[in-house]
Amino acid sequence: MATRSGHRGFAAVWDWMSRHEPRSEKELRARTAGGCRGLTLEFGFGVGANWSFLPPQVDYVGIEPDAYMRSRAAHHERPKTRSFDLRDGDAQALEIPDASVDTVLATFVFCTIPDAAAALREARRVLRPDGQLRFCEHVRPAGRVSGRATDVLAPPWSRLAGGCHPNRRTLAVIEAAGFELTELERTRIGPLPAILGVARPAPGAPQEG
Numbered sequence: 434m435a436t437r438s439g440h441r442g443f444a445a446v447w448d449w450m451s452r453h454e455p456r457s458e459k460e461l462r463a464r465t466a467g468g469c470r471g472l473t474l475e476f477g478f479g480v481g482a483n484w485s486f487l488p489p490q491v492d493y494v495g496i497e498p499d500a501y502m503r504s505r506a507a508h509h510e511r512p513k514t515r516s517f518d519l520r521d522g523d524a525q526a527l528e529i530p531d532a533s534v535d536t537v538l539a540t541f542v543f544c545t546i547p548d549a550a551a552a553l554r555e556a557r558r559v560l561r562p563d564g565q566l567r568f569c570e571h572v573r574p575a576g577r578v579s580g581r582a583t584d585v586l587a588p589p590w591s592r593l594a595g596g597c598h599p600n601r602r603t604l605a606v607i608e609a610a611g612f613e614l615t616e617l618e619r620t621r622i623g624p625l626p627a628i629l630g631v632a633r634p635a636p637g638a639p640q641e642g
């Protein structure tokens with residue numbers, strides 16, 4: 434039985450925002466989720482904003498540790514995927530066997546997971562050698578002043594936004610976890626730079642950090 438833990442206020446805000454997302458953000462979701470194949474594991478599905486973009490042939494497993502997000506997701510339309518399984522779970526410590534997943538889907542989640550590097554190492558562990566990580570994430574601005582501004586803003590932002598950090602260098606963390614990029618596009622989500630891409634497990638052991 435799910436424990437009632439999470440960010441009640443932020444889940445309500447995210448639910449509203451997901452239902453009123455601009456077309457440009459829906460397109461980013463469509464391009465990220467629309468390319469999933471095989472057994473697909475979504476990290477932190479939130480209120481289920483990616484579900485309508487999933488191809489029907491996938492077998493879907495979604496994990497989400499926030500009970501308020503999960504209960505709001507329950508009111509969203511289920512996708513017509515081949516199978517559909519929602520779990521209370523933590524991307525930093527997956528209860529999923531090694532090399533068993535074809536796609537890991539992650540949107541706007543590595544900004545929030547406390548230890549994004551650990552979650553990415555777990556993604557690499559559970560992905561088959563020919564599997565793919567599909568991601569869309571906002572990241573720290575490259576400029577000295579704008580980057581520093583997000584460092585200063587991070588603590589209050591994080592308190593208001595369910596643990597989100599506006600200053601994560603997520604691309605470097607993806608590569609350090611043992612992934613090679615096969616597609617990468619730089620875009621913006623509101624005021625923040627964002628990255629949209631696909632990565633595959635690099636051969637050999639992942640680096641630390």
Ligand SMILES: C[S@@+](CC[C@H](N)C(=O)[O-])C[C@H]1O[C@@H](n2cnc3c(N)ncnc32)[C@H](O)[C@@H]1O
Pocket residue numbers: 447451476477478479480481482483496497498499502522523524525539540541542545546547597
């Ligand atoms: C900004 S929301 C994004 C939700 C969804 N991915 C989307 O694109 O709409 C961040 C999500 O990450 C989830 N999250 C936080 N820590 C997590 C963890 N350790 N494992 C998996 N998900 C986590 C939060 O509960 C929240 O649902």
